[in-house]
Amino acid sequence: MRVIRILGSIAGLAVALAVLAFVAIRFSPSLQDRLLTSTVAANLAKNNNALLKDKSLKIILCGTGSPMPDPSRANACAAVVAGGHMVLIDAGPGAWAKIAQMRLPGGAIEAVFLTHLHSDHFGGLGEVSLQGWINGRKQALDVYGPASPPVVATPLGGNGQSHIPAGTDVVVAGLQEAYRADTLFRVEHHDMKYMPPAGEKMNAHVVPTPAIGVAETVYDRDGLKISAFLVNHHPIEPAFGYRVEYGGRVAVISGDTMKFENVATMSKGADLLVHEALNEDMVSLLANQVEASGNARLAKMARDTINYHTSPVEAAAIANEAHVKLLVLTHLVPPLPNAIARRMFMRGVSAARGEGETVLGDDGLMIVLPESETGYRLKNLL
Numbered sequence: 001m002r003v004i005r006i007l008g009s010i011a012g013l014a015v016a017l018a019v020l021a022f023v024a025i026r027f028s029p030s031l032q033d034r035l036l037t038s039t040v041a042a043n044l045a046k047n048n049n050a051l052l053k054d055k056s057l058k059i060i061l062c063g064t065g066s067p068m069p070d071p072s073r074a075n076a077c078a079a080v081v082a083g084g085h086m087v088l089i090d091a092g093p094g095a096w097a098k099i100a101q102m103r104l105p106g107g108a109i110e111a112v113f114l115t116h117l118h119s120d121h122f123g124g125l126g127e128v129s130l131q132g133w134i135n136g137r138k139q140a141l142d143v144y145g146p147a148s149p150p151v152v153a154t155p156l157g158g159n160g161q162s163h164i165p166a167g168t169d170v171v172v173a174g175l176q177e178a179y180r181a182d183t184l185f186r187v188e189h190h191d192m193k194y195m196p197p198a199g200e201k202m203n204a205h206v207v208p209t210p211a212i213g214v215a216e217t218v219y220d221r222d223g224l225k226i227s228a229f230l231v232n233h234h235p236i237e238p239a240f241g242y243r244v245e246y247g248g249r250v251a252v253i254s255g256d257t258m259k260f261e262n263v264a265t266m267s268k269g270a271d272l273l274v275h276e277a278l279n280e281d282m283v284s285l286l287a288n289q290v291e292a293s294g295n296a297r298l299a300k301m302a303r304d305t306i307n308y309h310t311s312p313v314e315a316a317a318i319a320n321e322a323h324v325k326l327l328v329l330t331h332l333v334p335p336l337p338n339a340i341a342r343r344m345f346m347r348g349v350s351a352a353r354g355e356g357e358t359v360l361g362d363d364g365l366m367i368v369l370p371e372s373e374t375g376y377r378l379k380n381l382l
Contacts (some may be wrong), residue, residue: 030166031235047103051247057082057246057369059253059274060381063090064361066278067120073257073363074098075120078253078274078330079109079233083247086308087111088128089242095124096131099262099364102381105135111219113226114145114168115255116239119310130182133199134268140201143172144228146219146238172204200260208270209238214260229266231257233308241266247371249266251323256331258307259314267322273375274361275318276331278309279345286334309333312345316352326376330361 051058064093067072075092079099086108099106105112109132114122122145129141135168145168183200207228210216215227225245233239233256243266244251251272256264265274283302291299310318312329319327338340349358359365364382 001018009348011305011357019072020175034234041105046183049105049106051081052086052105052108054081054085055247056372057244057249057251059251059272059369060096060102060104060366061091061328061361061363062088062102063124063363064330064332064363064365065092065094065335066262066331066333068333068335069082070337072262072337073332073335075123076115076256076331079104080224080226080244082244083224085221085224086112087219087226089112089113090115090121090255091123092120092127093123094290098382100131104381106132107134109137109141110139111144113218113242114143114234114241115231115241115253116146116170116233116255117166117171118236121256125146125171126179129175129202129372130179130200132182133195134186137259138199140194140198140203142203142205143168143206144207145171146240148208149237168206169204172202173219173333176202177218198376207240213265215243215266226297229270230262231255232260233257243267243270247367247369249371251367251369254310254315256308257310259310259318264318264321267324270322270324271374272326272328272367273319273322273324274328274330275315277315277329278305278314278331278333278347280306280311280346281347282334282341282344313348313352316349316358319356319358320352321352323378325374327353327356327358327369328361328365328367331375332361336360 005091060079062079063074063077065075074094076090077092078089080087080089088109091112112128115289132141147166148165161231187195187197208216208220209231210228212230215229217225217227219226223246227243228240229243231239231241231254239255241255241263242253250270253268254275256276257263283306286363287299287302290302315327315329338344346360364380366379366381368377
């Protein structure tokens, strides 16, 4: 009993001290200033700049969500860090916020590779460019991506078939124009010494559409090689996946695609496949409920998404065919707000995955592929 009373007294004293500290801070401006100063200093010290020096291939998921609203996930984005370089595969809305929350060296981002020209894959590109400049980038941001689609069946404002210039170069030019006033204001306000005008620019590089079975090298610096290959996201054409190679390790990022043999072909010999995933049964159930509520238009759009994405079980089959050790699912449709939804989403995957590991991706997940090794490490940076 005496021990219990002593422990109770210690607990009571701790609570009393905590209350006194809270009251002191609440009513003392000097203590508030000191607390803020120490907090900022501690946060500034917790950066991940050292990732640039680490000799391994790292894939960091900055956005694993989709256009369906999900407060826990940004839209499509994956960072590639290797050989002292940092680039992004896609830059969907919310990507920069996750990059900042993970304390990644955003000023070091030198290039963005777009898989295709749906807004959930490039809607955050303007902020990635602007904030990278604010965080120290002194040269233009290189943006690689698809050319204009060859034919649009039902162009805006007309009927029949027509060519509409709407490639990566057009997207980049439009974003540059949209941010023009902002960048001019910042140079004027902060001075060219701190905001060099060259750093606010984006250079568009239209990637030639590769043939099936061909990977088009689009980036090759200090051992980090990134190649584009064709996927099937019809009618969104062209659409790419990317194969990333460094230090004898290989990671493949599928982009948006239905189950497509070329993804398996390009994933052969890879250590990691990051593949998009849509659960058809869950989307169908959601569409039925939306239609029952009176919104037939939204229900139709939800059902339309089913036929140009890949199910989790199909992604497992692709990973098996390519003999990939680690499969990470991303671009998750629909949102998965709890453990039950996540279990529903993964139905059948364990049975379909004959070899290797499958991970349901989350924003902040970093996959580390050490140079000249065969294993991998997983870490969450959020």
